[in-house]
Amino acid sequence: MTIEFLILTILGLTAYSFFLSKRKASALNAINPLDVHSQPHYHGLFSAILTIAPAIILLFLWSWLENSIFKTNLESYFSDVVDPYKVSFYVSGVKSFVAGASDTLMNHSNFSSAVEYYETSTKMSLALKSIVIVIITLITFRYSLNLVTAKFKARDLVEDIVIRTMKYASIFAIFITLGIVLSLLFETLRFFESVAVTEFLFGTHWSPQMSIREGQVGSSGSFGAVPVFTGTLLISLIAMLVAGPIGLFSAIYLSQYASNRVRSYAKPIIEILAGIPTVVYGFFAVITVGPFFRDLGIFFNIDGFSSESALIAGSVLGIMIIPFIASLTDDSLSAVPRSLKEGSLAMGATLSETTTRVIIPASFHGIVGSFLLAFSRAIGETMIVVMAAGFAANLTANPFNAVTTVTVQIVGLLTGDQEFDSAKTMSAFALAFVLFFLTLILNIISLSIVKKFREQYE
C-alpha cells in the first residue's frame, strides 16, 4: 500500500459518506420535512468533513513524528562522526538511497545497516499508518452516518466550520504579510550595522560593488541610495504622464460618450493590457520603443540619447498602467448617479460641460485613488525596467539619460551567487524595505480616498 493509495481511499470514503448521509437525510425529509432541522446536503457535507478530518490530522501528525524518530535513529548509526554537517550528509545519503534517487553506497562502516534499518522501518510505518488511518476513517464514517437524524443540527455545524475556515484563511494571510515585513526589517537592520542610515538615505553615489581582493579599484563600495530613488521617481513620473491622460480620457469616453455596444467591446480590450505579462512589455520596450526613440533622438539631434533611457522605460511602463487608471476611473465615473447627469443635462449643459462640472468633481476621490494605485504599481514594477532602463545609477532629471530604479538594483544585487554577510547583498534588503514602505503609504492613502468616495453615494 502506497501513500497515494491511502489518500485515495480516504477521499473515496469521504465521498461515499457524503452520498450515504445525504440519501439518509433525504429519506427523513420525505417522511416529514417540517421536522427535519437541516437540508440533506448539510448532513452530507457534515458527514464528509467528519470522515476526512481525523484522517488528515492523523496523517500529518504521524508523518511528522516518524520523521523525527527516524532522524534520531539514523544519526545514532553515525555517532562516531564529529562534524554535524557530515552526519546530516550521511543521513540524507541513506534517505535518497532508499528512495532510489541515488545508488551510491557511501563510505561509512554503518551505511548499509542504516539503509537496512530505514528501509524496513519506513515500510513498517507505512503499513501501520495505513491500517490505523483506514480503521479510524471507517469508524468516523459509520459514526457520522449514525448522526443523521431529524433533530441533528448539521446546518449550524457546517456553517460554523465554514466560518472558522475563512477566519483562519484570513489570519494566515495576515501573518504571512507580517512575516514578510519582519524578514525585510531584520535584514535591513543588519545592513545598517555596516552602513550608516544617513549615508544610505542622503548619499548621492551608488556603487555597491565591493572588492574581493585587497587593493582592487572601488574596494569600499558606496551606498548612497538617492540616485536609485530619483531614478525610480523619474521613470514613474514619465509613466504617469503617459498613462494619466490616456487612461483618464478613455475612461471618460467609455463612461459618458460611448454607446453600450462600443463600451461592451472596448472595456475588455483595454483590460487585456493588464493581463499581458510584464516580460512581454519588456520586449516591446527593447525591440520597438527603444529603437523608435533612438531614431527620434538622432533625427532631432539630441545629445546623449542612449537606447536605455528613462523615457523608454517610463513610456512602456505607462502603457502597462493605462488599464489600472482607465478601469478604476471608469468605475468611479460610472458610479456617479444617473440622476446627477440628467439634472445637469436638463439645465441645458452639454455632455462635456456635465462631465467636467458635475461628474468629475463628484467622482474626484475615486479618480485620485486610481492614479495613486497606478503610481504605486509603477514604482514597484520590475521586469520592464530591468529590460529597458539599465543599471547605471545616474543622478539626473534628464529623461534621455539612462537611470536605474530600486527594483532593477535589487535584481542586480541578488542575481547569481551571493554571500549573505556582505553589505552589498544586504543593501538589497534596505532598498526593498524603503520601496515597500513607500508603496504601502501610497496604497493606504489611495485606499482611504477611494473608500471616502464610496461612502458618498452609499
Place this chain on the structure above:
Amino acid sequence: MSESLKIAVKNLDVFYGKKQALFDVNLNIFANEVTSLIGPSGCGKSTLIKCFNRMNDLVEICKYNGQVLIDGENINDASTDPVSLRTRVGMVFQKPNPFPKSVYENIAYGPKLHGMYKNKDDLDEIVVSSLQKAGLFNEVKDRLFEPGTGLSGGQQQRLCIARALAVNPEIILMDEPCSALDPIATAKIEELIEELKEKYTIVIVTHSMQQAARVSNRTAYMHMGELVETGLTKNIFSNPEHAKTQDYITGRIG
C-alpha cells in the same frame, strides 16, 4: 384666465426600440397654468413629459415622430438646439438630485453655464432671488456655502426647483416631484407650485390624484401609451367622459 397656447403636441408616437411607448398623442398645454398628467404606472406619462425638453435623446434606442410645438416652433426639428431648449424648459426630477456642491453653487450652476450674469453681485442676486422664489431662502441663508446634499429631502427638492428657476425658464416640468417626500414637504412644494404658475407654465406628472386635483388647472389621463382624456381638472374629477378615466380616479384600476 387668458388661454394662450404654450405647448401643442400633435400626433406624437414614441418608440423605445421596437416597443411603442406613446400612441398618437395630441395635447394642448396653456401658459400660466398647471397641467397634470395622471395614469397608472407604465402609461407613458414620464415619457411624454421628457418629450418637452428632449431628455429622451439620452436614450439611444428612443425614436419619435410627430410634432411638439412650443410657442409654435417644432422642437423635434433637427434644427432645434437641445441646449437652448433646455434653458427655456426646466425640469425637476422624481428624486431630489442636487449636485455635490454648495447650495450657492447649485443655484449658480445654470447661470454660470450660460453666462447669464455680468458680475459677482449679479450672480449673488440671481442666487438669492431664485432661493426666495422657491421659498427656501430663509431656511438656508446661513448655509449657502454648505453642501446642498446635506439639506433635508424636501429642502433638496426645493433647491432643485430653485436651480431650475435660476436660468429663468418659461416652462417647468416636474416628474413626480413629491414621490420621495413626506406629507409636510409635499404640502410646501404644492404651495410653491401654486405661486409659480403666476409666472411659469407648469407640467407635472403625479401618481397622487389628490395632488392633481389640488394643484392643477387641467388634467390629462393616460392609459397604455394613449392619451384617454384631457380637460379642466374639475371636470375630469367630477364628471369624466371615459369609463377608463372613471375607473382610475375612483381607484378601480391603477
